[in-house]
Amino acid sequence: MSAISDINTMEGTAVILDEIVRQAYQCLECGRCTGSCPMVELFPNDFHPHHLLSDLTKDPEKVLKGYELWFCASCYKCNKRCPQALEYPYFIMQLRGLALAKNGVVPLRKAFSRIRTIIPFPVSFLSVCIHPERINLDPSIIDKMHRDHLSQKKKDKFPESGPKIAVVGSGPAGLMGAYELRKMGYRVSIFESQTNPGGMFSRAIPEYRLPLQIVLDEIENLQESGIEIRPNTTLGKDITLDQLLIQDFKAVLLASGAHSCKALGITGEDFEGVYTTLEFLEELKIKKKVINAKTVVVIGGGNTAMDAASAAMKYGAKEAFLLYRRTREEMPADMNEIREAEKNGVQIRYLEAPVGIHGVKSKFNQLECIKMELGEPDLTGRRRPVPVEGSNFILEADLLVIAIGEKPQIESFPEKIATGKDSTILVNPHSMETSIPGVFAAGDNVLGPATVPDAIIGARRAATGIDNYIKTS
Amino acid sequence: MIEQENGELRIGVYVCHCGLNIAGSVDCEAVTEFARGLDDVVEASDNKYTCSDPGQDIIKNDIREHKLNRVVVASCTPRLHEPTFRKACEDAGLNPYLFEMANIRDQCSWVHLYDREGATAKAKDLVKMAVARARLLTPQYETEVPVTRKTLVVGGGVAGIQAALDLADQDYKVTLVEKEPSIGGKMAQIDKTFPTMDCSICILAPKMSEAGRHPNITLLTNSEVKEVSGYIGNFQIKVLKKARFVDEKECTACGDCADVCPVSMPNEFDVGLATRKAIYTPFAQAVPSAYIINMDDCLGDVPIACGKCVEKCEKNAINFDMPDELLELDVGTIIVATGIDVYDPTEMTEYGYRRYENVITSLEFERLINAGGPSGGHLIRPSDRQVPKTVGFIQCVGSRNEKKGNPYCSNVCCMNTIKDSLLIMEHWPDTKIKIFYLDIRAFGKGFEDLYKRSKSSGVMYIRGLPAEIKEDPRTKNLVIVSENTNTGKVEEHEVDMAILSVGLIPTKDSDVIQRLFTLSKTSDGFFMESHPKLKPVDAPTQGVFFAGCAEGPKDIKDSVTQASAAASRAGILMKAGKIKVEAITAVVNEDICNACGLCARVCPYNAIEVDTKNKIPAHVIEAACAGCGTCGAECRHEAITMRHFTDEQLLAQVDAVTEVDADKKIVAFCCNWCSYAGADFAGVSRMQYPPEVRIIRSMCSGRISEELVLHAFRRGAAAVLVAGCHLNDCHYIDANYQTKKRVEKLWKKLEKMGIDKDRLQLAWISAAEGEKFANQIKLMKGIIDKVSAREIKKTVEVLAV
Numbered sequence A: 001m002s003a004i005s006d007i008n009t010m011e012g013t014a015v016i017l018d019e020i021v022r023q024a025y026q027c028l029e030c031g032r033c034t035g036s037c038p039m040v041e042l043f044p045n046d047f048h049p050h051h052l053l054s055d056l057t058k059d060p061e062k063v064l065k066g067y068e069l070w071f072c073a074s075c076y077k078c079n080k081r082c083p084q085a086l087e088y089p090y091f092i093m094q095l096r097g098l099a100l101a102k103n104g105v106v107p108l109r110k111a112f113s114r115i116r117t118i119i120p121f122p123v124s125f126l127s128v129c130i131h132p133e134r135i136n137l138d139p140s141i142i143d144k145m146h147r148d149h150l151s152q153k154k155k156d157k158f159p160e161s162g163p164k165i166a167v168v169g170s171g172p173a174g175l176m177g178a179y180e181l182r183k184m185g186y187r188v189s190i191f192e193s194q195t196n197p198g199g200m201f202s203r204a205i206p207e208y209r210l211p212l213q214i215v216l217d218e219i220e221n222l223q224e225s226g227i228e229i230r231p232n233t234t235l236g237k238d239i240t241l242d243q244l245l246i247q248d249f250k251a252v253l254l255a256s257g258a259h260s261c262k263a264l265g266i267t268g269e270d271f272e273g274v275y276t277t278l279e280f281l282e283e284l285k286i287k288k289k290v291i292n293a294k295t296v297v298v299i300g301g302g303n304t305a306m307d308a309a310s311a312a313m314k315y316g317a318k319e320a321f322l323l324y325r326r327t328r329e330e331m332p333a334d335m336n337e338i339r340e341a342e343k344n345g346v347q348i349r350y351l352e353a354p355v356g357i358h359g360v361k362s363k364f365n366q367l368e369c370i371k372m373e374l375g376e377p378d379l380t381g382r383r384r385p386v387p388v389e390g391s392n393f394i395l396e397a398d399l400l401v402i403a404i405g406e407k408p409q410i411e412s413f414p415e416k417i418a419t420g421k422d423s424t425i426l427v428n429p430h431s432m433e434t435s436i437p438g439v440f441a442a443g444d445n446v447l448g449p450a451t452v453p454d455a456i457i458g459a460r461r462a463a464t465g466i467d468n469y470i471k472t473s
Numbered sequence B: 001m002i003e004q005e006n007g008e009l010r011i012g013v014y015v016c017h018c019g020l021n022i023a024g025s026v027d028c029e030a031v032t033e034f035a036r037g038l039d040d041v042v043e044a045s046d047n048k049y050t051c052s053d054p055g056q057d058i059i060k061n062d063i064r065e066h067k068l069n070r071v072v073v074a075s076c077t078p079r080l081h082e083p084t085f086r087k088a089c090e091d092a093g094l095n096p097y098l099f100e101m102a103n104i105r106d107q108c109s110w111v112h113l114y115d116r117e118g119a120t121a122k123a124k125d126l127v128k129m130a131v132a133r134a135r136l137l138t139p140q141y142e143t144e145v146p147v148t149r150k151t152l153v154v155g156g157g158v159a160g161i162q163a164a165l166d167l168a169d170q171d172y173k174v175t176l177v178e179k180e181p182s183i184g185g186k187m188a189q190i191d192k193t194f195p196t197m198d199c200s201i202c203i204l205a206p207k208m209s210e211a212g213r214h215p216n217i218t219l220l221t222n223s224e225v226k227e228v229s230g231y232i233g234n235f236q237i238k239v240l241k242k243a244r245f246v247d248e249k250e251c252t253a254c255g256d257c258a259d260v261c262p263v264s265m266p267n268e269f270d271v272g273l274a275t276r277k278a279i280y281t282p283f284a285q286a287v288p289s290a291y292i293i294n295m296d297d298c299l300g301d302v303p304i305a306c307g308k309c310v311e312k313c314e315k316n317a318i319n320f321d322m323p324d325e326l327l328e329l330d331v332g333t334i335i336v337a338t339g340i341d342v343y344d345p346t347e348m349t350e351y352g353y354r355r356y357e358n359v360i361t362s363l364e365f366e367r368l369i370n371a372g373g374p375s376g377g378h379l380i381r382p383s384d385r386q387v388p389k390t391v392g393f394i395q396c397v398g399s400r401n402e403k404k405g406n407p408y409c410s411n412v413c414c415m416n417t418i419k420d421s422l423l424i425m426e427h428w429p430d431t432k433i434k435i436f437y438l439d440i441r442a443f444g445k446g447f448e449d450l451y452k453r454s455k456s457s458g459v460m461y462i463r464g465l466p467a468e469i470k471e472d473p474r475t476k477n478l479v480i481v482s483e484n485t486n487t488g489k490v491e492e493h494e495v496d497m498a499i500l501s502v503g504l505i506p507t508k509d510s511d512v513i514q515r516l517f518t519l520s521k522t523s524d525g526f527f528m529e530s531h532p533k534l535k536p537v538d539a540p541t542q543g544v545f546f547a548g549c550a551e552g553p554k555d556i557k558d559s560v561t562q563a564s565a566a567a568s569r570a571g572i573l574m575k576a577g578k579i580k581v582e583a584i585t586a587v588v589n590e591d592i593c594n595a596c597g598l599c600a601r602v603c604p605y606n607a608i609e610v611d612t613k614n615k616i617p618a619h620v621i622e623a624a625c626a627g628c629g630t631c632g633a634e635c636r637h638e639a640i641t642m643r644h645f646t647d648e649q650l651l652a653q654v655d656a657v658t659e660v661d662a663d664k665k666i667v668a669f670c671c672n673w674c675s676y677a678g679a680d681f682a683g684v685s686r687m688q689y690p691p692e693v694r695i696i697r698s699m700c701s702g703r704i705s706e707e708l709v710l711h712a713f714r715r716g717a718a719a720v721l722v723a724g725c726h727l728n729d730c731h732y733i734d735a736n737y738q739t740k741k742r743v744e745k746l747w748k749k750l751e752k753m754g755i756d757k758d759r760l761q762l763a764w765i766s767a768a769e770g771e772k773f774a775n776q777i778k779l780m781k782g783i784i785d786k787v788s789a790r791e792i793k794k795t796v797e798v799l800a801v
């Protein structure tokens, strides 16, 4: 695909559109995209991924005018499963660029007016999921939507008498679950270990993508429907699950995310200047750290690693290297994220892995690496990296970010809760109930690091599950 | 007798329209007119179908009437019709080697569909090149070699068994080599067979035992082919017969040994669903009907360690010291019937195979409902051994997928699922069955009937491929999430068990087989036929044939049909008892040869004898020479002549290409087996590429000497391509490594002379890589567009002799 085609020229536009239409013809209409898509579950009457492709083959201009284009949340699940390997979210991103240039923001506004009927933090959602920065969407337009949304506050008050439900965690899953339950008339308390509510929204997602103020405004707005948030309260430390159940909470929704960063297991990880992804992103977002003229090395190949490396560049790094131990083909990060990181000047180095963290007086200054080559594929089909003996080399840098994945932090939860691979909580796929009756879970703690729309649909299912549970018990 | 070698040249040129295949984009009349104007051409005509009988008759008549002593046909690829036209020439009394072809279809009209002018100009050039070569052709006389009346069949699935039986019944000796302890292949594992629903092992077992006791068949199980040498009619094979540790003849298969064996391992035959001992027979009907010890599992071949089985065996059939044997065979023909494996769906993590107990593959299902299988034929789900009430089938798992698995359709899984649904309905009629599919492919005889029977028995067919399977951790039930594409709605279906209809993939060691027998593979990984329509069971390597799934996924009926076809093709060769081999070998001119020994060093077949010490000139052992021409390309004294591909002939082709507008042309040297065939494949697939290229064929890229390349540049060609088979896929063992060395040397030389080395390209293009060929030409078009007239002029000057 001609990514180089210039979107600002007439010919460039036509080339991009032609290419997308050409690819749209290849759709087999197998439906795997639709079945995978969390946005279809949320907006079944507005959005249908492969029908949009079929529409493109019939009348591309009409698609550019339509509001359907604005629902994809770029979660990449469809791309991962499409038998034709069509990169749907990339098409969408390009089409949105074309649509904005041609038809302005009216279709987006129409989509937004639908989104805000379902998602109670619509601007945070849009900011994170449609990536306005990638399609030259003027921040003032997002701002305007934010102001409009706040000023059109819902007046409806929900009953104050329903049973009480505890929600643990105030990320997108917790907020969505709380809101849905509140709409059903339950009294909801959210327990949040941080000072700021919002989960990844307020902790990790870089400020240039999502301003903290927007998140806090939207949560405040949401609280007015009668949701209580108890900040600085950690389940397992300040309060236990049993205590919640003994108190008059009739059910619990665990929406605690995946915050435990995996470690490399080499010496020096505790040196000054060495961060986990979340620590690093939090420094940038909350402590407004600037990394003037420093060299940053990020280790990892996932979306979070890309975001951390991009953010480093955005906030003043001289250069940012991203080390990945396999090749681009095996890299788990979504293509859009990789393109974005490269656009931001991140230098991705493949087939390299860290073996030692060196420093002076426990202050990091050198990363010792080794070159890798690909061996036999493992059971999941990805080829295993094997170190090339004697290929060690040194990378001089000021900051090191270890971004090799996160998993749910469940150490403080009761042991009897059943978990699966990588500490994810096992749930009933319909009701989201865990192995403990009355305790439900949704979001990253069930899926492992996933996406905002997946957190939202999980939470919505859980709310229904809780409602059924309470009505039947 | 027609004057063939000496005297006046009288060339006839025949331009074929091939219906509209050529005439559609090439002006055939203009090409004929052009041919008529060439020196020595005394007759030229065009014809709608030159290969038809009337078309051939014209050639035959002309040979007689106009006393033609050279014939050129401009039509399709010589890989298709060269034998046809050679035969026609021979019938009319002309030595068949005085015939030449210009490939104006596969490599011209089909690849320049929208450029009539370019295509016509190119066709004229191709004819001119063919005529230039024809002038220098000399009669050749094919030698006859004997054909050993024995066959090697590799792979003892239903296809291999059928081929072996067909040949054995015609009184040929057959050695059937099977790597597993028993013959039978996949068919032995499946329960019933579509479309007739007969019991698979019931119809296969009699064939297996017949193969086991046929006096003309030697069965070598637990064996592998290790080495292959020789050529059509005269192959030498080495087979490693791995020790069984149980004497095949003595063992009565009583099973006493297994009763006492303390080891328990997953049984491969039951796809791990049941266990076997370290001493075992894979299944009841196994042939040979003898036990085998897997030494990796056995506790110890020293009696102190275990040895329980040895004590128990009354026939004393067990021998821990049994050695592996290396057997040598001489055979005339070979049938490759190595079959298929099934796709492992673990990488499609969204379906949870290996993570969720109740997700199984279709092959596991076959074992589950087989009366001889681990559950005695009872349909149970693995998690709680209960009979499932709802079952979901997911189609196209690992097939028709560009990312995971393979892009092709596996051909049997739709019908297999239909069959399975009926089997379930027959025994457990209350079961709710849901089949999630993309398309139902039921094209064979009796297939549609079966599909309709399944539908009318209440099986639900839901169009759409599921996005994922989720598990309820408590009940172990599964939720299949899928768009019903007929309604456009996403549905969730709770089932007790899900069966992944996995695709068929080439056998895991098909790479080894490919190398041993110098075969090619199509892009799907299956072995490539000599011609997809006209020689569907012949391998490109003469004397080798395919049977069954080795050539592509197919059902039992097609496998058996193909096996009989392969047997008959092999039989034809062996019945004749002798075969003519092409007269393309090397000859050394002993007067020029200074016995430096270079040729002998590069010959992949050790076919050259030379005594460098005593300066006795080189000598080619004709029977061993395969005709790659590497020696000829290396010899610095031009002492070696390659019959039918002489330096003069190839140089004349270069001269013809470069006579006009050389600076706009690419001279491409392509080897017969891979890159030339790849260019043909681009044509068959109608892949369009720029018309500036002119292909000169040689048997092997090893034939292309430094001088040929430099001559092209000297004549002002803009660029030169040398293309061959992929390294390690060479049809002359490893001759293309010499090509690589030579081109790398040439690059250095060109650089030294100040010539842009990009103008000489080296590419490895297999017969299946039409797209790669087209892309290579597109790339080179970019290169020649950039080469300036000055640069070319300079090159010509530097190289001037």
Ligand SMILES: Cc1cc2nc3c(=O)[nH]c(=O)nc-3n(C[C@H](O)[C@H](O)[C@H](O)COP(=O)(O)OP(=O)(O)OC[C@H]3O[C@@H](n4cnc5c(N)ncnc54)[C@H](O)[C@@H]3O)c2cc1C
Residues within 6 Å of the ligand: A073, A075, A128, A129, A168, A169, A170, A171, A172, A173, A174, A191, A192, A193, A194, A197, A198, A199, A200, A201, A204, A205, A206, A233, A234, A235, A236, A255, A256, A257, A258, A259, A281, A303, A304, A307, A308, A409, A412, A442, A443, A444, A445, A449, A450, A451, A452, A453, A455
């Ligand atoms: C840098 C980055 C970029 C991302 N970009 C995107 C994107 O572009 N698009 C997208 O869709 N997704 C993106 N994601 C993923 C997305 O943010 C998460 O999938 C989503 O936030 C998950 O929501 P959640 O509610 O399950 O968990 P979280 O958002 O992690 O919220 C969990 C909350 O629970 C609290 N908590 C945890 N344990 C306890 C406890 N014991 N007691 C009390 N409170 C607790 C935490 O403090 C936190 O506030 C990104 C993630 C990161 C890190």
Ligand SMILES: Cc1cc2nc3c(=O)[nH]c(=O)nc-3n(C[C@H](O)[C@H](O)[C@H](O)COP(=O)(O)OP(=O)(O)OC[C@H]3O[C@@H](n4cnc5c(N)ncnc54)[C@H](O)[C@@H]3O)c2cc1C
Residues within 6 Å of the ligand: B154, B155, B156, B157, B158, B159, B160, B177, B178, B179, B180, B183, B184, B185, B186, B187, B190, B192, B193, B194, B195, B223, B224, B225, B337, B338, B339, B340, B341, B342, B362, B363, B366, B412, B416, B419, B504, B507, B509, B513, B547, B548, B549, B550, B554, B555, B556, B557, B559
């Ligand atoms: C689940 C399933 C269900 C099916 N159901 C049906 C059905 O109902 N009806 C139907 O018509 N078809 C069915 N088929 C297709 C059928 O199995 C094949 O058509 C048939 O098995 C092909 O026979 P074959 O001899 O070509 O290959 P195979 O059966 O695969 O036999 C190949 C043999 O070669 C051996 N071999 C492989 N490599 C080597 C080597 N290097 N050296 C020595 N030996 C080697 C193997 O061990 C094996 O014994 C089904 C297939 C599957 C997977």
Ligand code: SF4
Residues within 6 Å of the ligand: A026, A027, A028, A029, A030, A031, A032, A033, A034, A049, A050, A053, A078, A081, A082, A083, A084, A085, A086, A088
């Ligand atoms: S998954 Fe791909 S092929 Fe299937 S319907 Fe969606 S876009 Fe089309």
Ligand code: SF4
Residues within 6 Å of the ligand: A033, A036, A037, A038, A039, A040, A049, A071, A072, A073, A074, A075, A076, A077, A078, A079, A088, A089
């Ligand atoms: S990227 Fe995600 S949100 Fe967008 S269409 Fe695909 S599955 Fe739906």
Ligand code: SF4
Residues within 6 Å of the ligand: B395, B396, B397, B399, B400, B408, B409, B410, B411, B412, B413, B414, B415, B438, B439, B440, B441, B501, B503
């Ligand atoms: S036979 Fe049917 S299930 Fe198998 S790959 Fe082809 S379409 Fe898919």
Ligand code: SF4
Residues within 6 Å of the ligand: B585, B586, B602, B603, B604, B605, B606, B607, B608, B620, B624, B625, B626, B627, B628, B629, B630, B631, B632
């Ligand atoms: S190098 Fe090739 S052509 Fe020469 S003798 Fe050996 S096999 Fe024959």
